[in-house]
Amino acid sequence: MLDERYGSVRGFAPLLLAHFEFQAAPSASELLLALNLLRDLNASGKRTLPENVPTGFVKPRWRPYVFSASGVDRHFYETVRTRRTARTGYDPEISG
Numbered sequence: 001m002l003d004e005r006y007g008s009v010r011g012f013a014p015l016l017l018a019h020f021e022f023q024a025a026p027s028a029s030e031l032l033l034a035l036n037l038l039r040d041l042n043a044s045g046k047r048t049l050p051e052n053v054p055t056g057f058v059k060p061r062w063r064p065y066v067f068s069a070s071g072v073d074r075h076f077y078e079t080v081r082t083r084r085t086a087r088t089g090y091d092p093e094i095s096g
Contacts, residue, residue: 013038013042014042017035017039018039018042018043022035029056030054030055030056030057031054031056031057033054034054034055034057034077034081035081037049037050037053037054038078048074049071049074049077051071053072055067055072057080057081058077058080059080062076065080066080
């Protein structure tokens with residue numbers, strides 16, 4: 001289910017991240033870091049996540065998908081980040 005959503009996420013997320021600036025309460029700081037990281041990766045064309053990425057927003061039920069033996073799976077990381085952005089509890093505001 002989660003992996004099936006990646007195609008739709010990739011269809012809008014790079015454009016959204018490139019044109020909006022997000023702000024949020026301190027409790028969502030790792031989510032904002034993840035948004036900025038993915039914005040930078042999209043702008044540079046890099047496909048691989050850095051070794052250390054913000055993960056505090058990844059809920060326990062999604063951790064088995066996001067974290068694998070080879071590291072953080074970008075497809076699941078980006079999909080979960082988008083889901084967290086859309087859910088209550090981590091409500092970033094769009095500025096500008």
